[in-house]
Amino acid sequence: MSLPFIDLKxxxxxxxxxxxxxMQAVLDHGQFIMGPEVLELEEKLAEYVGVRHAIGVxxxxxxxxxxxxxxxxxxxDEVITTPFTFIATGEVVALLGGKPVFVDIDPDTYNLDPALIEAAITPRTRAIMPVSLYGQCADFDTINAIAQKHGLAxxxxxxxxxxxxxxxxxxGALSTIGCTSFFPSKPLGCYGDGGAIFTDDDALAARMRQLRVHGQDTRYHHPLTGMNGRLDTLQAAVLLAKLPSFPEEVEARARIGARYSAYLEEVARVPRLAEGNTHVYAQYTLEVDDRTRVQQALQAAGIPTAVHYPIPLHRQPAFAHLGLEEGAFPVAESASRRVLSLPMHPFLDAATQDTVIAAVRQALA
Structure with missing residues (x-):
């Protein structure tokens, strides 16, 4: 039987x-949409992240x-972002009629390479949207300085x-606006879909609170054209139950990720932590040669793997109209051919991890 890739049970x-x-408390009071748990969660999330506002979505x-x-x-309008990410990052820009402008990634962190950003800025650039991929924050010190110089969000x-x-x-507290997901497999996950937005800007927070409820400021009064972006009360309840133990899980993730690297750095290119960063290892992702062969060997040994992500955004059919050919972003393209994610969660015990490590070493022998 295969080991679980992520052990939510x-x-x-x-x-x-x-x-x-x-969850029973929500079932008892029956306020399933925008119930009191949503506000309670927002207050606790804002405190945890260290911002004035958290908006559950x-x-x-x-x-x-x-x-x-x-x-x-x-x-x-143009938004500068990375081609090496889940499609949602570029998708939201396109959905609003904007143009995602891709910039290649740093080979060590897989995050947006700040050295390449200024060359991509045009008069139509409205924002920079870095992805803190795999659980490590992008270089916001440099990115924010560039954005301030050019008047960008x-x-x-x-x-x-x-x-x-x-x-x-x-x-979440590193930029004009921070966004996260509470999809079940994320470091902090609910039992369905969920997310949050963070900011210190009072005006932006008020606007985003309206936008998530169809642009409404008071009942049936809509100054903005918004969307239905509300967080379900039941999902907020699950997150409230998980939040107190989350710091311990973050520590466990860091410990397990470091242990993987210590035993695998001789046989594969392991994650590299940028100076000043901590890592939550939403995915523990390494690079290997001949990924298909390695995956097949691990599958035969009962070890599940995943690839995040096999096709960069500029090579997705949905963005073919941008006219970006193979070779446009060589670092992202190389990563897409080589990355491989191993089982990772805060309850991964040493014995199980040793089984994974041994199988990886054997597959790469």
Missing amino acids: TQYRHLKGEIDAR CDGTAALQIALMAIGLAPG VIEDGAQSFGATRHGRRS
């Missing part, structure tokens, strides 16, 4: 009492879309990095 067993009680994609709507992204796609820090500041 063990987490539930650890937190069953808290999760069940929180229906998923991470909606978080990004609402953030772009809040800064006034208009058709034809910075929106963090922190769907994989909730709980990570850069120079002591948490993901």
Whole structure:
């Protein structure tokens, strides 16, 4: 039998009492949309991240879309981002009529390479949207300085990095607006779709709160054209039950990720941590030669793997109209051919991890 890639069942067993009680409370009061747990969660998330405002939304994609709507992204506007990410990052730009402008990635962190950003800025550039990929924050110090120089907003796609820090500041608090996802497999996950938006800007926060409820400021009064982006109360309840133990899980993720690297750095290119960063290892991703052969060997040994991501965004059919050929972003393209993610979760015990490590070493022998 294969090992679990992400073990949500063990987490539930650890937190069953808290999760069940929180969900039962929602079932008892019956406020399933925008119930009191949503506000409670927002207050606790804002405190954890270290920002003035946290806005719960229906998923991470909606978080990004609402953030772009809040800064006034208009058709034809450009957003600089990475081609090495899940499609949602570029998708939300296109959905609003904007143009994603891709910039290649840093080969060590897989995040947007700041040295390449200024050359991509044009008069139509409205924002920079770095992705804190795999659980490590992008270089926001440099990116924010570039954005300030050119009068641009910075929106963090922190769907994989909730709980990570850069120079002591948490993901979500590193830019104009931070976005995250609470998809079940994320470092902090609910039991369905969920997400959140973070900002210190009072005006942006008020605007984003309206945008998530169809642009409404008071009942049936809509100053803005918005969307249905609300976070379900039941999902907020699950997150509230998980949040107290989340710091311990972040520590476990860092410990397990470091242990993987210690035993695998001789046989594969392991994750590299940038100075000033911590890592939550939403994915533990290494690089290997002949990935298909390695995956097949691991599958035969009962070890599940995943590839995040096999096709860069500029090579996706949905973005074919941008006319970007193979070779446009060589670092991202190389990574897409070589990356491989191993089982990773905070309940991965040493014995099970040793089984994975031994199988990887054998596959790469």
